[in-house]
Amino acid sequence: VVGFGVFSRDGDEPRVGFRWGDGVLDLAAAGLGAAFESSSLNPFLALGRASWEDVTARARELVAAGAELIPVSEVAARLPLEVGDYVDFYSSLEHATNVGRMFRPDREPLLPNWRHLPVGYHGRAGTLAVSGTPVVRPSGQAVTAGDDGPSFGPSRRLDVELELGFVVGAPSERGRPVSASAFREHVFGVVLLNDWSARDIQAWEYQPLGPFLGKSFATSISAWVTPLALLEGSFVPPRDQDPEPLPYLRVAGDWALDVELEVALQGTVVSRTNARHLYWTMPQQLAHATSNGASIRTGDIFATGTISGAERGSEGSLLELTWNGSEPLVLDDGSERTFLEDGDEVVLRGRAGDLELGEVRGTVLPALPL
Amino acid sequence: VVGFGVFSRDGDEPRVGFRWGDGVLDLAAAGLGAAFESSSLNPFLALGRASWEDVTARARELVAAGAELIPVSEVAARLPLEVGDYVDFYSSLEHATNVGRMFRPDREPLLPNWRHLPVGYHGRAGTLAVSGTPVVRPSGQAVTAGDDGPSFGPSRRLDVELELGFVVGAPSERGRPVSASAFREHVFGVVLLNDWSARDIQAWEYQPLGPFLGKSFATSISAWVTPLALLEGSFVPPRDQDPEPLPYLRVAGDWALDVELEVALQGTVVSRTNARHLYWTMPQQLAHATSNGASIRTGDIFATGTISGAERGSEGSLLELTWNGSEPLVLDDGSERTFLEDGDEVVLRGRAGDLELGEVRGTVLPALPL
Numbered sequence: 243v244v245g246f247g248v249f250s251r252d253g254d255e256p257r258v259g260f261r262w263g264d265g266v267l268d269l270a271a272a273g274l275g276a277a278f279e280s281s282s283l284n285p286f287l288a289l290g291r292a293s294w295e296d297v298t299a300r301a302r303e304l305v306a307a308g309a310e311l312i313p314v315s316e317v318a319a320r321l322p323l324e325v326g327d328y329v330d331f332y333s334s335l336e337h338a339t340n341v342g343r344m345f346r347p348d349r350e351p352l353l354p355n356w357r358h359l360p361v362g363y364h365g366r367a368g369t370l371a372v373s374g375t376p377v378v379r380p381s382g383q384a385v386t387a388g389d390d391g392p393s394f395g396p397s398r399r400l401d402v403e404l405e406l407g408f409v410v411g412a413p414s415e416r417g418r419p420v421s422a423s424a425f426r427e428h429v430f431g432v433v434l435l436n437d438w439s440a441r442d443i444q445a446w447e448y449q450p451l452g453p454f455l456g457k458s459f460a461t462s463i464s465a466w467v468t469p470l471a472l473l474e475g476s477f478v479p480p481r482d483q484d485p486e487p488l489p490y491l492r493v494a495g496d497w498a499l500d501v502e503l504e505v506a507l508q509g510t511v512v513s514r515t516n517a518r519h520l521y522w523t524m525p526q527q528l529a530h531a532t533s534n535g536a537s538i539r540t541g542d543i544f545a546t547g548t549i550s551g552a553e554r555g556s557e558g559s560l561l562e563l564t565w566n567g568s569e570p571l572v573l574d575d576g577s578e579r580t581f582l583e584d585g586d587e588v589v590l591r592g593r594a595g596d597l598e599l600g601e602v603r604g605t606v607l608p609a610l611p612l
Numbered sequence: 613v614v615g616f617g618v619f620s621r622d623g624d625e626p627r628v629g630f631r632w633g634d635g636v637l638d639l640a641a642a643g644l645g646a647a648f649e650s651s652s653l654n655p656f657l658a659l660g661r662a663s664w665e666d667v668t669a670r671a672r673e674l675v676a677a678g679a680e681l682i683p684v685s686e687v688a689a690r691l692p693l694e695v696g697d698y699v700d701f702y703s704s705l706e707h708a709t710n711v712g713r714m715f716r717p718d719r720e721p722l723l724p725n726w727r728h729l730p731v732g733y734h735g736r737a738g739t740l741a742v743s744g745t746p747v748v749r750p751s752g753q754a755v756t757a758g759d760d761g762p763s764f765g766p767s768r769r770l771d772v773e774l775e776l777g778f779v780v781g782a783p784s785e786r787g788r789p790v791s792a793s794a795f796r797e798h799v800f801g802v803v804l805l806n807d808w809s810a811r812d813i814q815a816w817e818y819q820p821l822g823p824f825l826g827k828s829f830a831t832s833i834s835a836w837v838t839p840l841a842l843l844e845g846s847f848v849p850p851r852d853q854d855p856e857p858l859p860y861l862r863v864a865g866d867w868a869l870d871v872e873l874e875v876a877l878q879g880t881v882v883s884r885t886n887a888r889h890l891y892w893t894m895p896q897q898l899a900h901a902t903s904n905g906a907s908i909r910t911g912d913i914f915a916t917g918t919i920s921g922a923e924r925g926s927e928g929s930l931l932e933l934t935w936n937g938s939e940p941l942v943l944d945d946g947s948e949r950t951f952l953e954d955g956d957e958v959v960l961r962g963r964a965g966d967l968e969l970g971e972v973r974g975t976v977l978p979a980l981p982l
Contacts, residue, residue: 327738332821345820353819358762359753363821364734364828368697368909369786378787380904383729383858392728394858394903416739416830417748417980443904449723450715451702451733452822455904458734460786488753488764533764534750534813534829535980539738610787610905 243598245431245466246283249317256281256320260301261466261600265311269297272304282324283467287411287430288540294411294430298471319465321372323409326539328370328461329531330405330437330547331362333522337550340562345445357485360522360530362547365437366458370543372465373602377438379584379609380459384442396609397440399567400582404505404558404590406517407435407545408524409467410538417535422493422525428538429528431469432499434590434602435545436462441561441581463543464600476500476594480523487526490533497523501599503549505558506589507582510573513563515556517549517592584608613968615801615836616653619687626651626690630671631836631970635681639667642674652694653837657781657800658910664781664800668841689835691742693779696909698740698831699901700775700807700917701732703892707920710932715815727855730892730900732917735807736828740913742835743972747808749954749979750829754812766979767810769937770952774875774928774960776887777805777915778894779837780908787905792863795895798908801839802869804960804972805915806832811931811951833913834970846870846964850893857896860903867893871969873919875928876959877952880943883933885926887919887962954978 243261250256258278259266269278274297277285286297305311332338335352338361342351355361371377379400383392411430414420420428437457444456480498498518505513527544550557557563560581564570567580582588586606592599613631620626628648629636639648644667647655656667675681702708705722708731712721725731741747749770753762781800784790790798807827814826850868868888875883897914920927927933930951934940937950952958956976962969 327736329824342820355753355762355816355819359817361817361821361824363824364736366697366734366906367737368912369906371786378905381789382904383725391855392725392858394860416741419751419980440904446725447729447731448820448822449725450712450818450822451731452818452820454731454733455901455906458901458906459904485761488762490764531825531828534752534810534825535748536736536739536825536828542738610789 243466243600244472245468245600247322247466248282248320250320251312251317258283258286261314262305262311264314266314266317267301267305267309267311269301272309274300281320283322284324284540287409290412291427294469295471298469319372321370322465322467323541325367325370326410326542328365328367328543329362330365330545331360331522331527332547333360333520333527334548334550335521336519336552337548337558337562340550340557344561344566360527362527362531363452365461369458370461370463373462373600373604375462376605376607377460378607380440380443380455381609381612382440382443382455384446392446395612397442398581399441400606401439401441401560402505402588403437403439403548404503404513405435405437405545405548406499406501407433407463407543409433410542411540413540414532414538416537419535420528420532420538422491422529425525425528426470429470431467432473433463433467434592434599436588436590436602436604437545438462462602462604464602466600468597468599472597473499473594478518481521483521490529491526493523493525497525499594501592501594503590503592506591507579508573508575508586512571513555513557515549515551515558517546519551520546520549582606613836613970614842615838615970617692617836618652618690620690621682621687628653628656631684632675632681634684636684636687637671637675637679637681639671642679644670651690653692654694654910657779660782661797664839665841668839689742691740692835692837693911695737695740696912698735698737698913699732700735700915701730701892701897702917703730703890703897704918704920705891706889706922707918707928707932710920710927714931714936730897732897732901733822735831739828740831740833743832743970743974745832746975746977747830748977750810750813751979751982752810752813752825754816762816765982767812768951769811770976771809771811771930772875772958773807773809773918774873774883775805775807775915775918776869776871777803777833777913779803780912781910783910784902784908786907789905790898790902790908792861792895792899795898796840799840799898801837802843803833803837804962804969806958806960806972806974807915808832832972832974834972836970838967838969842967843869843964848888851891853891860899861896863893863895867895869964871962871964873960873962876961877949878943878945878956882941883925883927885919885921885928887916889921890916890919952976
């Protein structure tokens with residue numbers, strides 16, 4: 243695993259570290275500056291691209307020169323960011339098509355806007371949690387088949403969403419769009435992200451203003467943010483877009499990210515896919531999100547939306563993997579799953595070439611008594 | 613105007629003040645504590661209900677005893693909060709019905725969930741702005757009638773939304789719902805809020821994940837947060853709810869807020885209404901938003917959604933006042949309006965009995981060149 247994060251050891255004050263494999267370099271102790279004596283990456287992220295690249299290069303040199311690393315087993319990783327806003331896109335063609343088929347079976351699965359813009363919405367920044375944080379099964383309103391109206395109770399259709407998120411370092415000015423070509427000036431790096439979803443709550447609430455309580459109880463991110471500076475070898479040509487996007491969404495260069503991804507449920511890998519399958523690229527997402535003049539802040543997170551491939555077994559949610567619960571998965575221990583059960587542990591993993599991203603791990607705890 | 617806010621004078625460091633009429637009491641200078649030497653209300657809000665009520669009472673006593681107030685004309689008011697998350701509800705029956713009729717003319721105006729839960733979604737916290745901040749007309753994708761597909765350009769249907777918002781003081785714990793009856797333990801006060809909306813952008817983008825760029829360019833709030841402690845005389849019985857809400861949404865007591873509201877456009881009052889018309893109350897909104905275990909933080913804002921009454925001229929948006937642009941308003945200067953023009957100034961005002969809330973003022977600036 244390679245990335246920047248925040249850790250504490252023996253109950254000490256949290257500090258910023260550079261993770262390399264099974265060790266963590268204490269960046270302030272290594273002489274890299276006061277920005278690293280912090281309980282979040284934000285002071286470092288606010289320094290801008292030149293600093294990110296300089297610090298990343300120096301951290302790698304120190305590691306290569308044999309600097310002392312703290313064993314990762316001796317540290318507690320924390321949420322690495324003071325999160326500004328959290329936006330979630332819907333950028334996988336296969337995911338959007340699958341969901342459309344299941345939720346709106348009587349209509350075209352892709353809505354008319356989908357191929358013209360990266361559809362997205364705001365999620366709850368205050369409930370982002372670091373990998374390892376348990377997730378209490380949410381309760382909420384849902385309609386059970388055959389019932390006249392909604393009832394309130396623990397979600398019966400708790401799901402995961404396999405996503406990547408990009409983390410904003412340098413802010414922008416109110417009223418000034420950020421062009422797709424300015425992506426690297428503003429974006430520091432990426433994390434894996436699990437956008438936990440209660441499908442029964444979501445299905446009842448989401449019209450007309452979109453997902454709310456079906457998502458807002460928890461969103462987990464990896465403890466280590468992998469800088470773009472270390473991912474340069476993993477950018478590959480994106481897939482074709484038809485129709486051609488409007489000019490503000492056009493961007494030259496290879497902007498798909500070749501990251502192999504997997505979802506493990508109770509130790510069984512239930513999905514394998516790749517982020518390069520996404521239809522909309524991260525620079526397009528950023529350009530779109532700011533095209534109306536909305537500003538961005540240090541610590542904002544923009545997530546891709548569920549990443550699903552075209553083949554069975556490459557979908558990034560149980561909703562799709564089990565086709566709305568109708569085709570249960572069989573785990574290695576012989577048990578079956580449609581949606582998550584109490585006690586289930588989910589791990590998301592990602593690999594860009596030789597470089598492993600920070601995992602996202604979470605266990606489902608039972609709902610609170612009503 | 614009565615409320616707590618953040619001001620600076622002569623370019624000095626910002627401080628917390630208590631506004632009373634045309635004066636501002638400097639709370640730190642008056643000996644009320646270090647929490648008021650701050651660029652936001654958050655340190656004060658984090659102290660909890662007993663402190664809010666104590667400070668409010670002491671501030672009123674000091675004012676009554678003739679303490680020196682700074683003329684409001686000598687201070688610059690700032691955004692009073694470090695905003696956590698911003699949630700916007702849709703709690704006016706009349707507004708939701710009007711929008712449903714216009715946006716989905718072929719279907720029942722109210723969707724099946726509307727009377728069972730306060731529909732809401734997350735907005736962009738990073739683009740909240742204090743009253744007086746100009747708003748640049750946003751550009752975005754929209755479909756012009758008769759065109760095959762979308763085009764990108766300045767919004768032609770820029771609108772206002774007249775809302776109240778409540779401000780969270782005391783945070784809650786992850787996984788623990790906040791009951792409706794705990795509302796006063798967590799909520800400090802209210803602000804007026806203008807949820808600027810680009811209707812053409814919104815109409816094209818909003819399905820299936822809800823409003824995004826049609827709203828995220830700017831949301832304006834008053835500079836002065838009026839504490840609940842000063843609004844006790846303005847809580848009145850809410851309107852009937854049919855069907856009876858599920859148990860977690862039931863709350864005893866008078867929770868509608870009798871606040872007279874108006875929207876002025878270029879000096880002409882174009883709408884007069886009252887917040888007591890809202891269908892869902894603020895404690896119900898908070899209970900719903902946390903019913904899935906989502907935590908709240910100091911500085912979170914929950915807005916009511918557009919407040920519209922039943923009569924013509926009591927709607928809280930131009931969309932409704934002009935019935936989707938088909939019935940232009942005539943201003944006092946004889947000019948007509950459907951949606952906002954460049955240079956237009958909008959002012960939202962609210963009054964609870966003798967007590968005036970902080971206004972929300974904003975002027976539309978032309979779109980940036982593309």
